Amino acid sequence: AQSVTQPDIHITVSEGASLELRCNYSYGATPYLFWYVQSPGQGLQLLLKYFSGDTLVQGIKGFEAEFKRSQSSFNLRKPSVHWSDAAEYFCAVNSGGYQKVTFGTGTKLQVIP
């Protein structure tokens, strides 16, 4: 069965610092990978997704993620964090089909001045 692990429950970074959120997945073949962001009191919004091809994927709001098959990872990065990036971030994997989307438990990002 597929699974997604986000090892960091909570991360605090200073505004302007770089950010990396970790995501590891477990699935036999190459999965479809997603990062979603949830601002306080809001639903989830897609940041980016990976299916195949270039392993470095660009998303909205200046985020990018890199797929590393050898490490079964799909880490999310941003070079310079803004206060408005404070939110909860979810990694998700889809091995195919309606009920095949598995979400990670989320990483809550706090940004300090």
Add this chain to the structure above:
Amino acid sequence: NAGVTQTPKFQVLKTGQSMTLQCAQDMNHNSMYWYRQDPGMGLRLIYYSASEGTTDKGEVPNGYNVSRLNKREFSLRLESAAPSQTSVYFCASSVLAGGPGDEQFFGPGTRLTVL
């Protein structure tokens, strides 16, 4: 476009009461979903509807029923609420019929407390 809308935003129930959570989307999407979000658990799929007229169980369907009223609307019903159903409920929709690359569009959520 309003996207995905959910009502109500907040609800408090007593054990044993029933209620229906409403969801509507105006993006002409085929597929719709109900999730629950609990601390430390991520999102778990309750039910989904691949297309108008069809519904199927997800990971945690017990205690819930759904109705795909038409292409726009997908409701979730709790027949006899239990404290274990205290959660935040999200409705989502996607364009394609089960394509693994589908982006899901989420509503703002309903925060339900069962006493």
